[in-house]
Amino acid sequence: MILLKLLVFMFIIAKPCYGYFNFFLNKAEVRKLMGLQAELFYVKEGVVNDYAMKFILQVPAQTQELHFTWENLAGKSLQYQVLVDISTPAALTSTLDISENGEIPVGNKQTWTLSLHCGPYDAEIDLTIRVKVFLNRRNETHLEFRRKKICLKAEKIHHLEEVLVAASGTTTGGQIFYAAIGCACAFIAAILVVIAAYYVRDKKTRRHRDPLQESRALSSACSVERGTGIGPAQTFLSPETPPPPSCASATSYRRLDDRPSRELHERIQEITVQRCRVRLLSIEMEGTFGRVYRGSYHEEGAITPRDVLVKTAAEHASQAQVALLLREGLALYGLSHPGLLPVLGVSIEDRSAPFLLYPHTNYRNMKRFLIRCKQSCEGPPRALTTQEVVEMALQAARGVQYLHRKRLVHRDIAARNCVVDDNLTVQITDNALARDLFPQDYHCLGDNENRPIKWLAIESLLSKTFTTSSDVWAFGVLLWELTTLAQQPYVEVDPFEMATYLRNGYRLAQPINCPDELFAVMAYCWAMSPDERPTFSQLIVCLQEFHTQLTRYV
Structure with a gap:
């Protein structure tokens, strides 16, 4: 006692x-x-x-x-x-x-x-x-x-x-007078700011006119094979075409050194493929205005065709949506890294739907793969261990690190924009058609921009600022997706309240069975100040050290 x-x-x-x-x-x-x-x-x-x-x-x-x-x-x-x-x-x-x-x-x-x-x-x-x-x-x-x-x-x-x-006993009327003067000055200043912003935007629009318009002369002599299912003829939008009334974001990539339009035109010329060499076999994914086909591509001089994936617009897609598909699909052209899925070719022939060609080696969309693991009645087809999750995260991190070394900010890092094969080899992809294929992940906050609100860093939400640090924030959410088998982040938070939610200090909770060391890496990615977030080189070191610790006991 x-x-x-x-x-x-x-x-x-x-x-x-x-x-x-x-x-x-x-x-x-x-x-x-x-x-x-x-x-x-x-x-x-x-x-x-x-x-x-x-x-x-x-x-x-x-x-x-x-x-x-x-x-x-x-x-x-x-x-x-x-x-x-x-x-x-x-x-x-x-x-x-x-x-x-x-x-x-x-x-x-x-x-x-x-x-x-x-x-x-x-x-x-x-x-x-x-x-x-x-x-x-x-x-x-x-x-x-x-x-x-x-x-x-x-x-x-x-x-x-x-x-x-x-x-001096200033009267209330005097205070109102001075307040009125101040309001008038603020109103005039606001008008001047709006006029200046309009001028800069108009000038930038004229200077960066869509270079894809110039590529219409690249049409091949080959005719389109019948029965491909691509749809009726479509043409590129003219510079005078207004933007669509629905939410449609601008391209989600940004070069730190903007390349001239002529260079992009030359890139399109280099990878233009003849449409008659492509056969569409089956639909892999389909959205409102876009489709992803599995097909084959018979290269000139090759004995057998190779398996490819084809991203194209549906017959009812607007010209603006077609142009957006091409801009975002060509963002990774010219880059070579095991952690990136490169674009193989593009077709922009007149009077038909443009499409993008990707090499296909038995991979699938990572988000759909994770969801299938979670929803399997007999358990996941291949249970993901912590070690495998870290290995997948390391591959994705190395791919984004390569992008940053090439002075390219991705701006939409997420499981939906990655692919994975049977060996759990992960590659980062562009985000062409992502808004259409995963509409639940994108929201319009009244600014006519469809953005991945719940993957964005606080500065990207408040001021639309995108840097390598904002990619780090999104990578932290990708880690959370891997450990939760693609749960929706912040499912209980209204998209309009996300900025306030983050500014109040709230973040994603630690997933069940997620080791403290792995959750600590996520938490570092979500620091309020961009300067306090790690670089991808530092993230790779942290993940590699944790992976080494895991392998000691396996």
Whole structure:
């Protein structure tokens, strides 16, 4: 009995103190820093929000105070210590309205304030607030919050003007007058910005006119064989053709060094194939306006035809959708890597549907492969072990690494844009027809762009910025797809709420049976700041080391 009491006493003493308090930003503070109507919990009922702790929030020039709220749930004394580190003390000083050491009040929420005082010159200062909460020396919780404070010289002048206006008894009418002046100036500035954006867009459109229009003269003398099922004649859209009313995104690839239209025209000439050498055998996949056929291609001089995959537009597809198919399908032309599926040929003959040709070696779409594994009544046709998942991820990572070395950003890395064969060999593909074949993965947010919202990095959602770092974010979602056998990410989140959801610090949950080491790689990919995400070279090293650990026990 004495031993039992001793064990109970030791458990009570050893219980971590972070289970006894809440620590969060109230709605007013979140609205001030992020523009959101929500509370941001760093610690909630004993659970530390590690994602939120990593955020570096920017503090605007007009914000002079930071507010934090905590609540003691322990019912007894909780000691705390607050320390503030400033990168440039000459440019910024701070004061607390609580002591640096003390106790968190019991029973009531307390909001305390950190006041910031800028120096006499413009600067951007790194600010770190360190909070330690503890019951005793062995039970301590360390929290660290990072902020970037903007200081401007004009800030003090503006503050002084407000003081003088208030002291002189300025009437409400005078304030309305100045507010009206400010609104008028903002309205004029907005008009100028819209005019400038329209001018730049119009100029860019004229400069980058679709080079595929010039390729119509490449038609071959061969006639199309009857019975191929490609459909009636179609022509390319003219430069004057308006965009389709439905959601249709621009090409999802972006060269860091934009190539001239003439070079793309030459690439099309190099891989143009004669349509009469291609036979369509069966439909592999079909969407609303696109089809993927399995077929054969009899190359000139070859004895036997080779198996190919053919991507083409359906007979009712618009000319804009046809042009989009060709632009995205040619994005990987000229690249050679085991982790990439290259385009083999293209046909753009007049009066018929253009198509893209790919080599076919018994592979299948990775997303459909994973779904089939999950939905098999008798279990997966080939159960994927953790080791095999890591091997597949490594192959995909090496393929994207090669793209980045060639200064090419993919912008749509996902299981639907990969193929896998019976030996689990993985290749990255272009995303031609992906929106049509997997419409549940793409959403239109009222901007006439169909985008893979739930695979996009936070900066891609907010400002449509795509870099190698945003590819890293999408690769983290691809890893999650591999471990969940192609579950839909963020299935409970409305696409219109994704940006807010991510800014609040929420991410995909760790899948069942997913090792901590593999989930840690995913979490690194989803860092809020692009600079804090790993490169693909670093990802390959992490995955390779984890794979080596797995093979030691297999």
